[in-house]
Amino acid sequence: MNDLLKEYQERMFNISAYELAVTTVNLDSQTIAPPKGSDYRNDRLAYLAGELYSLQTDERLFVLIKELIDRDDTNQDIKKILYWQLKNLENMRCIPKDFYVEYSKLQMESQQNWETAKRNNDYGLFAPYLEKIIVMTKKILEYRQGELKGYDILLDDYEPGMNTEKYDKFFDLIREKLVPLIQKINHSPQIDDSFIYKNYPIYKQKIMMNKILEYIDFDFAAGVLLESEHPFTESISKYDNRITTHYYENNLISSMYSVIHEAGHANYNYSVRDDIAQTFCFNNMSSGMHESQSRLFENYLGRNYHFWDNLFPTLKELFPEQLAQTDQDKFIRAVNKVTPSLIRTEADELTYPLHILIRYEIEKGLFDGSIETKDLENIWNAKYKQYLGLTVPNAAEGILQDVHWSDGSFGYFPTYALGSSYAAQFMQAMSKDLDIDKCLAENEFSLLKKWLREHIHQYGGLYSPQQQIEIACGEKYNPQYYIDYLINKYSALYNL
């Protein structure tokens, strides 16, 4: 190993120590830490984030990376890793440190404030923080000098290669193909899913989560399931993946599907090749790529009939009274039921992209100046009426439902829908090599994970989403797989 590489790796180790600190304190804060300790914690966390920022934006690190990229004897995979890291660090470096620390602190405050506002069902409590977050985000976009401008910068951050023009086309397709289908379904006989909303004691739900995680071969020595207000995944290292969920006593499937979803995220990081796992490319997959894996688990596998061949008997055993009138067939129809609904994370697969479309339109408006935060609640409610025909009864089930804007993750939402469409294409490719239904029915989930690892996960974030899709599927990204999948599946389910 040459001296430059050694020096680079030493610096990366130091950076990773600060990342561990910041991530763990953040994770603790979102899952366990008592609320009155937050001021003390946030002040210090912001300082640590500043220290991390200083290490990441140190001139010497840029020199090292650039020289290593230029050297002939640098391994090609390492060059790719360095390329992605340089792009990331350059975006970071143009932001002044004081501004960066202030922004980190605002993110934490804003997120905690969002929690309070949601609990109190009062958008007014959150609006001033959101306003500050947007103002600071716009300032960051000004600092970022490059070819891209405004909202396109954020879109490209989360999904390299994407921009408003491409997303507009994608969402046009969704509007054109899916809205008519949803309307047809709305006028069809409805599926009875009332059993979902009976009382399901949480301690029993917890037992079920363990059964589900066992079935999907989750490595409990390298991961853990926690609780938080909003489910998320945090991969501290390849063998340390934290997933969270939120339990609701009157909903059988909400926490189950959020666990399957987050386990899909965790499994991506868990399966990154060893030599990539301790590099920048352990965790720089695009958001769309990451969402493709979580939604592949949640929808394409978790809502498949055969996923439940092994699990449904356990579910019935845990809840014999609640599920007395429910067989596996009725259960599967219910978890696939299409109903325009208020909450994105609980939306069915077919109306889900409309929730994203709404957020995408709002974000575009916030950044081109056509929407102001003070009007946001009304605009939100109007769009839910327009696209989903629903009246939003309160802020908690409307504008305050998602955590994302509270920490400034603008441009992230569109990747959810995009990821779902990637997943359709991955499923298509996987089905050429494997009998997916058979794997599920015969308790061979690990065969599916093996395919995903070999074709996708092992590379971490080494490739752009476009490249990664070509590697896994042997062809370019094509959203038609997604549209076809949804139309075929739901036409069949509703006998259309």
Next chain:
Amino acid sequence: MNDLLKEYQERMFNISAYELAVTTVNLDSQTIAPPKGSDYRNDRLAYLAGELYSLQTDERLFVLIKELIDRDDTNQDIKKILYWQLKNLENMRCIPKDFYVEYSKLQMESQQNWETAKRNNDYGLFAPYLEKIIVMTKKILEYRQGELKGYDILLDDYEPGMNTEKYDKFFDLIREKLVPLIQKINHSPQIDDSFIYKNYPIYKQKIMMNKILEYIDFDFAAGVLLESEHPFTESISKYDNRITTHYYENNLISSMYSVIHEAGHANYNYSVRDDIAQTFCFNNMSSGMHESQSRLFENYLGRNYHFWDNLFPTLKELFPEQLAQTDQDKFIRAVNKVTPSLIRTEADELTYPLHILIRYEIEKGLFDGSIETKDLENIWNAKYKQYLGLTVPNAAEGILQDVHWSDGSFGYFPTYALGSSYAAQFMQAMSKDLDIDKCLAENEFSLLKKWLREHIHQYGGLYSPQQQIEIACGEKYNPQYYIDYLINKYSALYNL
């Protein structure tokens, strides 16, 4: 505020940020983190500990502290804080940084190894780590150049002012006064406590913990109860106190008393005066002082009949079958039953100091060279035979039962017995101002906490243990209160 003080406080803020990082990662590691992630985490935690060490031992900090101590316009309380901090930092500074980082890493590895060894019931797995820990601790004692030598240095670290000479006298008193009493009790009719070892489902035990914490007025917005292999308390800040316990399905009282014990620790930090809470003296109370508060909660209050006036009905409601034959009187007799036993943390109040005596004798031997780690299991077992008349059946219930040696906390154990004796004196003083039984019976636990806050807790670690006892009790430390308390209480219980 003068510039020096400002500069000092800025540095202290930075130090506290690193302390937050190290503490949170450690806490996470002991409660939640999955085991396979430990190598990654430990390497980085050791690095962070090194960064913290560099800040703490920076020459400029010493200059600032010394100058502030010398200045006339420095507030007297701040001078005291600076005095204690200087003592602590000087002890740290004489250890070379590389050695310090290596030692931090060894502590973590050794602790994890102890867990494995305990789980596998095999002292041989742990012995090499213990040996390394002792060798490095002895090296640290060589680095420490001062009046004190060897084990006395460690004793003074945990309890300023204490040394082998004083502890020898203390333990002589225990040997002389308590051993005959224990023997008399062993020959008396035994109390029936068999109900304790029935099956108590853990989810119900958890409900009971919340009731106990509510009764003792635990602030759930400023603290949280977690699970870990070995119960402990970590106070991240005044309003962020983490306590842990370990549940056993076949033991009703083990987790309850560990929770009451840890809540006593947490309450100490929670009650430190605001102007002291963000200084070095938030958490530098001597170990004996801290243990005095945990054992005051656990034994002096928690085993009092009236503590259970409000709680026993709840306990019976949760476990109606298991406690069908048990009334409050029988329950109290059982939780105060004296039986020579193997496990320190589960020992009764009277035989408890003998467990400590054994550990004290062993530690003295390890540091004067008369005991080697390879012989430790046999020596341990021989002493349990000698003092408690017991045959140790396996390492997990013998030499491997405690976490303390695994992370090098030698000199800590003796403070447990000392703390119990401080607590007797505090109880004596408190009983002059308050009717303690009445406070317990009338659900006025907060009055007891108020007394403790005003006489002890508010000061944090501002005073030496000796000074603190005089402030709270109006007289010097006197172990006779402890001996008298134990003799009176247990002579009455056993009709001697």
